[in-house]
Amino acid sequence: MGRKPCCFKEGVNRGAWSLQEDKILTNYIELHGEGKWRSLPQKACLNRCGKSCRLRWMNYLRQGIKRGNISPEEEDLIVRLHRLLGNRWSLIAGRLPGRTDNEIKNYWNSVLSKKVNGDVSKRSNKQLYECVSKESVENYRSGITTNVIAPKATRCTKMLLSLDKGKHLMNDQCHPPASTIVDDDELKLESHNEVHEMPYVEDEPLIDNVLTMPNAFDYLDFSQTRINDIFEKSNMLETDLAPMFEMEFENLASLLGLEDEWRDV
DNA sequence: AAGATTATCAACCGCAAGCGC
DNA sequence: CGCGCTTGCGGTTGATAATCT
Numbered sequence A: 001m002g003r004k005p006c007c008f009k010e011g012v013n014r015g016a017w018s019l020q021e022d023k024i025l026t027n028y029i030e031l032h033g034e035g036k037w038r039s040l041p042q043k044a045c046l047n048r049c050g051k052s053c054r055l056r057w058m059n060y061l062r063q064g065i066k067r068g069n070i071s072p073e074e075e076d077l078i079v080r081l082h083r084l085l086g087n088r089w090s091l092i093a094g095r096l097p098g099r100t101d102n103e104i105k106n107y108w109n110s111v112l113s114k115k116v117n118g119d120v121s122k123r124s125n126k127q128l129y130e131c132v133s134k135e136s137v138e139n140y141r142s143g144i145t146t147n148v149i150a151p152k153a154t155r156c157t158k159m160l161l162s163l164d165k166g167k168h169l170m171n172d173q174c175h176p177p178a179s180t181i182v183d184d185d186e187l188k189l190e191s192h193n194e195v196h197e198m199p200y201v202e203d204e205p206l207i208d209n210v211l212t213m214p215n216a217f218d219y220l221d222f223s224q225t226r227i228n229d230i231f232e233k234s235n236m237l238e239t240d241l242a243p244m245f246e247m248e249f250e251n252l253a254s255l256l257g258l259e260d261e262w263r264d265v
Numbered sequence B: 001a002a003g004a005t006t007a008t009c010a011a012c013c014g015c016a017a018g019c020g021c
Numbered sequence C: 001c002g003c004g005c006t007t008g009c010g011g012t013t014g015a016t017a018a019t020c021t
Helices: A019-032 A040-044 A050-061 A072-085 A089-094 A101-117 A134-142 A224-233 A249-256
Strands: A158-162 A180-183 A186-191 A194-197 A210-213 A244-248
Touching: A019 A040, A019 A050, A040 A050, A050 A101, A072 A089, A072 A101, A089 A101
Parallel strands: A158 A210
Antiparallel strands: A158 A244, A180 A186, A186 A194
């Protein structure tokens, strides 16, 4: 038997959405709100499957969606976040207001992956190699692909952050504020069902469940405003930094908008 | 100018997590 | 605890556009 299909495929419209369909879907959601995607097509008199409606709404019709023209700043951020998070498109998109996971995924696959992997196409591509900073590409290339982080904190409860931009940890490795668990003397990263071992860092990266992250801000898009937020949440002044400061993961998660990803122990 | 090739991206698909019963 | 349903995610496909030869 298997499970019930999400819709009866025969007779259901597929492919590109028409203006009329967009209008019907938009009107319905504006009136009744998002959700109940499975029953939405019938209620809205749309000859589409619920999944298709959700995708169309989430990626194109809802308010605040930006289309195209990804800026060099956004590209840099995508590259840095991809190095941090791997193919976790929804999380990456969450850091780029107005961008959808689908758009970022497509952009990565068609443009950015070629840049960071140095795959110069035989064909000239105007977008290629124009925008992303050399530094981002080099940083990405120097990274180890198994350093994929899932933003789920387990046992580490605090971290030490440095605002000293540009200063990298030994081996130029990135040790972001996510998913660190302590298992005896090993420091590991948990991602989906896999656990990736982190390169061992000799100089006490973890003492009393506190992770030291000298270069955290190089990998996170922290504006001065957000840094100020951190000080506020931590009840600290910038002058208190000497040279690292301690922060609860919970506060950091909140600043990153990742509260839901955080997990208590 | 036309056919071939390649790039782009909207949409589809299967899977799994989360939730209520 | 197990089951079924809903939703969201990430990989993949395929139509179309852009570029090359």
